[in-house]
Amino acid sequence: MNAKQFTSVWTRDPRKTTSPGRSREEIVKAAIELLDEEGLDGLSMRKLGAKLSAGATSLYWYVANKDELLELAYDEMWGELTVPDPEEVGWREAASVLAYSMRQAMLRHPWSADLLGRLPALGPKALQAADRMRRVFATAGFKGMDVDYATSTVTAYVYGTTLPEVAWNNAMDRHEYDPDEMRTMLRKAARDFPDMLERVNTEMYDDPATVRAVAFDFGLVSVLDGLERRLTT
Amino acid sequence: MNAKQFTSVWTRDPRKTTSPGRSREEIVKAAIELLDEEGLDGLSMRKLGAKLSAGATSLYWYVANKDELLELAYDEMWGELTVPDPEEVGWREAASVLAYSMRQAMLRHPWSADLLGRLPALGPKALQAADRMRRVFATAGFKGMDVDYATSTVTAYVYGTTLPEVAWNNAMDRHEYDPDEMRTMLRKAARDFPDMLERVNTEMYDDPATVRAVAFDFGLVSVLDGLERRLTT
DNA sequence: ACCTGAACACCGTTCAAGT
DNA sequence: ACCTGAACACCGTTCAAGT
Numbered sequence: 001m002n003a004k005q006f007t008s009v010w011t012r013d014p015r016k017t018t019s020p021g022r023s024r025e026e027i028v029k030a031a032i033e034l035l036d037e038e039g040l041d042g043l044s045m046r047k048l049g050a051k052l053s054a055g056a057t058s059l060y061w062y063v064a065n066k067d068e069l070l071e072l073a074y075d076e077m078w079g080e081l082t083v084p085d086p087e088e089v090g091w092r093e094a095a096s097v098l099a100y101s102m103r104q105a106m107l108r109h110p111w112s113a114d115l116l117g118r119l120p121a122l123g124p125k126a127l128q129a130a131d132r133m134r135r136v137f138a139t140a141g142f143k144g145m146d147v148d149y150a151t152s153t154v155t156a157y158v159y160g161t162t163l164p165e166v167a168w169n170n171a172m173d174r175h176e177y178d179p180d181e182m183r184t185m186l187r188k189a190a191r192d193f194p195d196m197l198e199r200v201n202t203e204m205y206d207d208p209a210t211v212r213a214v215a216f217d218f219g220l221v222s223v224l225d226g227l228e229r230r231l232t233t
Numbered sequence: 234m235n236a237k238q239f240t241s242v243w244t245r246d247p248r249k250t251t252s253p254g255r256s257r258e259e260i261v262k263a264a265i266e267l268l269d270e271e272g273l274d275g276l277s278m279r280k281l282g283a284k285l286s287a288g289a290t291s292l293y294w295y296v297a298n299k300d301e302l303l304e305l306a307y308d309e310m311w312g313e314l315t316v317p318d319p320e321e322v323g324w325r326e327a328a329s330v331l332a333y334s335m336r337q338a339m340l341r342h343p344w345s346a347d348l349l350g351r352l353p354a355l356g357p358k359a360l361q362a363a364d365r366m367r368r369v370f371a372t373a374g375f376k377g378m379d380v381d382y383a384t385s386t387v388t389a390y391v392y393g394t395t396l397p398e399v400a401w402n403n404a405m406d407r408h409e410y411d412p413d414e415m416r417t418m419l420r421k422a423a424r425d426f427p428d429m430l431e432r433v434n435t436e437m438y439d440d441p442a443t444v445r446a447v448a449f450d451f452g453l454v455s456v457l458d459g460l461e462r463r464l465t466t
Numbered sequence: 467a468c469c470t471g472a473a474c475a476c477c478g479t480t481c482a483a484g485t
Numbered sequence: 486a487c488c489t490g491a492a493c494a495c496c497g498t499t500c501a502a503g504t
Contacts, residue, residue, distance in 0.1 A: 010422055011418055022468090045496085045498085046497090055471070057469080057499085060497095114347065114351060116400065117396045118346075118400055118403060128426070130429070131426040131428060135428075145444075149447075152397075152452065153394075156389075156393030156394040157393055160390055160396075164389075164392075170351060193361070196363070196364055199381070214378075218382040219382060221459075222463060223459050225459040226462070230455060277476085277478080278477085278478065288489050289479095290479075290480085290481095293478095293479075294486085298479075
């Protein structure tokens with residue numbers, strides 16, 4: 001009966017921000033820098049401590065544990081989304097801009113892709129973003145739960161496209177990227193799949209960024225078309 | 234000029250499978266069991282060694298490092314997808330079944346959500362699944378690159394919906410889940426967002442599984458509708 | 467109120483040594 | 486050909502002790 005409480009940074013009251021010493025914001029900012037530069041594995045309490053010229057364990061005064069620190073960093077990234085006012089630009093345009101800015105935020109902070117499947121986004125900035133997104137689809141004309149369904153359909157699409165993109169970039173960063181090497185490797189891997197072999201020879205692997213941008217747009221338009229159809233029937 | 238080679242288990246020739254001693258399959262199987270039971274963090278070379286009653290370092294004879302082991306486990310999960318023959322059931326039905334089986338596979342192996350943003354899916358089973366998916370959209374009538382775009386639109390949708398679902402489940406597993414606790418917590422968090430507050434009172438948090446199933450279907454139908462529209466214009 | 471270092475229980479991985 | 490244990494360089498976190 002007495003279930004343990006669901007705990008997360010967001011359930012706890014934040015420590016008062018007194019002026020002396022370090023601050024939570026400062027720590028989170030430094031953590032994000034480290035994450036951007038070195039990825040999720042690059043962030044350790046010791047390294048972060050050193051970066052702030054403090055003992056590794058000093059951080060535990062400001063943050064209960066590393067997971068909470070990640071929750072805080074994660075929420076910052078949600079704060080980078082821009083969700084236009086649908087009354088001004090129309091819902092389709094607003095949805096497009098939102099989708100693109102989401103993709104950009106994830107590409108800017110590749111570690112966020114690792115957190116998507118691990119931490120629910122319950123921080124204040126994430127909630128605010130979610131609220132503004134709902135507004136987009138509410139003005140589009142969706143009613144009741146359909147507002148939520150529509151919202152998560154497009155966010156799901158963005159997550160889903162950007163995630164493998166990030167995975168790919170990560171793999172490329174760890175090694176050197178050489179289009180020719182890659183091509184031969186894929187050709188070997190795709191030996192048994194004629195259809196796939198065919199497209200290894202396209203420009204897909206010379207200019208993956210452009211191909212992905214086109215692919216993103218194709219899918220986004222389709223998703224929005226599909227949602228629009230729900231409105232008119 | 235001499236870029237380092239892109240390395241991954243799949244570029245390397247597998248060791249011959251001689252009968253004595255342990256085998257790669259056995260190790261991967263045990264790894265997946267551990268992953269399913271304890272999650273990504275639960276898998277350590279030492280624990281896995283113990284499970285196979287072997288020294289932790291014995292495993293390095295079969296596998297170059299932990300990352301390769303994860304690549305192998307990841308590919309197994311891709312092997313669990315069922316992609317029906319579109320000639321038999323029609324492309325929409327085939328796409329639906331594929332989407333549902335993908336979602337199921339991810340929910341069965343929650344650790345796969347953590348790998349989606351980290352490892353490109355280049356294993357043989359992943360490639361085979363990708364090939365069969367392409368066939369679905371090729372028979373639907375897409376041409377050239379559009380086949381790939383359509384394919385990744387629906388896979389992206391499935392990733393994107395299932396990922397936060399897995400994240401949520403993970404968070405719930407770590408603590409006890411109590412709908413009432415959760416509700417009060419969310420009510421507090423959503424204090425500033427009236428629209429959101431409203432739906433905390435729905436059945437959404439009493440029976441999240443059903444709500445998610447409905448949401449999944451809503452989005453899937455929309456995505457397929459949107460793709461169908463590309464075919465007819 | 468804030469910060470520290472030592473200590474604990476873990477990691478992945480290398481390598482010389484064994485059979 | 487296969488397996489081992491010791492060793493190295495890391496982790497996150499606790500806690501008594503300092504200012």
